[in-house]
Amino acid sequence: MPKDIDAKESGIGAATKRREDIRFLSGTGNYTDDINVNGQAYVHFLRSDVAHGRISSLETTAAAAMPGVLRIFTGADFEGVGGLPCGWQVTDRFGEVMQEPAHPVLAQGKVRHVGDPIAAVVAETPEQARDAAEAIELEIEELPAVIDMKAALQDGAPKVHDDLTSNLCYDWGFVEENKDAVNKAFDAAAHVTTLELVNNRLIANPMEPRVAVGDFNRATGDSTLYTTSQNPHVIRLLMGAFVLGIPEHKLRVVAPDVGGGFGSKIFHYAEEAFCTFAAKALNRAVKWTSSRSEAFMSDAHGRDHVTKIELALDADNNFTALRTDTLANMGAYLSTFAPSVPTWLHGTLMAGNYKTPLIYVNVKAVFTNTVPVDAYRGAGRPEATYQLERVIDKAARELGVDPIALRRQNFITEFPYATPVAVEYDTGDYVATMDKLEEIADLAGFAARRAESEKAGKLRGLGVNCYIEACGIAPSNLVGQLGARAGLYESATVRVNATGGIVVMTGSHSHGQGHETSFPQVISSMIGIPEDMVEIEHGDTNNAPMGMGTYGSRSLAVGGSAMVRATEKIIAKAKKIAAHLMEAADADIELKDGKFSVAGTDKSVAWGDVTLAAYVPHNYPLEEIEPGLEETAFYDPANFTYPSGAYACEVEVDPDTGKVTIERFAAADDFGNIVNPMIVDGQVHGGIGQGIGQALLEGCVYDENGQLLSASFMDYAMPRADDVPFYQVDHSCQTPCTHNPLGVKGCGEAGAIGSPPAVVNAVVDALQSAGKPVTHIDMPLSPARVWAAMQG
Incomplete structure (x- = not known):
């Protein structure tokens, strides 16, 4: 955590402690x-x-x-x-x-x-x-049960649903009109790197x-x-x-x-x-x-993709085309958001941080006799990032070039940038996040650390990864065209009491994100009142206006923006009341530090006096303004937000057992503007922990008869404290989002997106440093799998 994290005591940018933790840690929560x-x-x-x-x-x-x-x-x-x-x-x-x-x-x-x-x-x-x-x-x-996706698609395979024509849910291609041009680019490529990989099935296992x-x-x-x-x-x-x-x-x-959701x-x-x-x-x-x-x-499971990815490069190592073929497991039924995860939340992110001019993504979604699969922290973006960052690393090794240099050469550097997979990144600075990563991870000192590990009989590897994700899952008119059967806006009602206190009823839901702390910070900064004068209510459809809830790192970018819009309406009305009280024009009223004043004069009236006047309208222009001070706003964003970052992982591998130990981990993220840096750090820490769990430990396994072999914590290995290192995280590289009023991008899923490829890249690097011809190991990288890979 940065040393100056407590420099700001309140409002936007302050590392305010989470007020909700008082009840959680004292056992007085209401689950x-x-x-x-x-x-x-x-x-x-x-x-x-x-x-x-x-x-x-x-x-x-x-x-x-x-x-x-x-x-x-x-x-x-x-x-x-x-x-x-x-x-x-x-x-x-x-x-x-x-x-x-x-x-x-x-x-x-x-x-x-x-x-x-x-x-x-x-x-x-x-x-x-x-x-x-x-x-x-x-x-x-x-x-007979069908568990393997390839087997499920074969002629004569047992059908999960007798009334369907086959076990194929859909055969999706994106962007279909790019397909021929992509194939031609591969034919003309100076180098092609191919990688087949598995994105392992996970079980969310929230605490509650x-x-x-x-x-x-x-x-x-x-x-x-x-x-x-x-x-x-x-x-x-x-x-x-x-x-x-x-x-x-x-x-x-x-x-x-x-008590935790992670999508499930x-x-x-x-x-x-x-x-x-x-x-x-x-x-x-x-x-x-x-x-x-x-x-x-x-509970719905997560991930479970099998992919072949190919990257084409020209003679100067510029990326020229990318194509992928993926089998995505739907399980036995279609869960709520399941069809969108391998398609619109995955295919649209295959450009990553790179200016690849031609991309084609094919996804076949398959029914099997397993638990339904749906969104799990990151939902589609981890799958896209893992494919892309692993194939780039493999390409660098095949070409004999530095993996960081290859990434830097192909970074997008001009914004806004329209990708060939139908999204437009509004802001970003991938060079800056990589610069920051090299600094905080001390990559210059890696060679010396590797030498020390080798003296101790261990293999040390360095893995680097870049990511970009799309957060907010909006706007409604776009996602409606893509198949969403609901609008994906957000809402907020801001109710000001007569004595100046505020209750915000939000359609977003908090299950670990810290809304009860960060949302008041925003309103405190807008009005200039103490944060403890603001209460947040959520989770009850009888109180909050219709909202779409919390997932896809949309709480602050979408839900917080609705709250800002409602608060702006409150301030506009309060200024009219203040103008009346001070016999001034509305346009001359300023609000700062909880006080309304007339510009250029010493006239002022306190926030509480104005709110009282709204409910005790003895001196009130009733013909112009209704009594009361309560406003509702619905916010539908114009675009996704696009957080991005660069991660570095250092591992030690025991050559005798294959055991992998993570020694160092650094994350440089661009989340746009930051409301509460402590909460952001916590979200990144938690996400990296889950990503490390996927990379090294977690794997949902069925046998050929469809029996779940990993059906308890005895057989499904969740990460523990000694499986993760202390993290070095930084979010000082900030390119604010251009289309929401807070300039925020979202931080809740980044750690889970960026960490798995960094870990796998590091393990491959460690093995290759010992001369092992290992180009890939599928997750989870258990000691048995790593040891077997070392044996050839």
């Missing part, structure tokens, strides 16, 4: 599992223990008679009820829309992955529900497992769902309109404190719909709390 409705019952789901099969018999009579059992629900109870909807429709390269199978709340006729819910037992206690679920007599005719509590008010006909969600308004829209047929004004969704809590899940449905059916609240074992086989 979904802390919510208990009077008289609630509990549900336990009977889940499939096979990956693919027909339900031949399902007998619940004996189980229903067991103590405490209120009712057992099966797929038959949901006939006529909508299935879980997909929120994004992709059109393939032939102009055909994707294949979109039904996704029932409870399995109907078939099960399609281990963990697919078949029946749900509602009972007085969790134990009674579990005991009754175990007593259900279930017979499944097991069918998912929870759902459904409630129904018979007197009013209102349904309420308490849930662990990153976007309660979207859950209300999807579940109410497309699954249960509940009008939005009769459905309330509340997402209280949420964006989506609408069957358990949410079930608890809401069952509460009405039983006229009684119904609660479900996921066990960690359930989470492994019911």
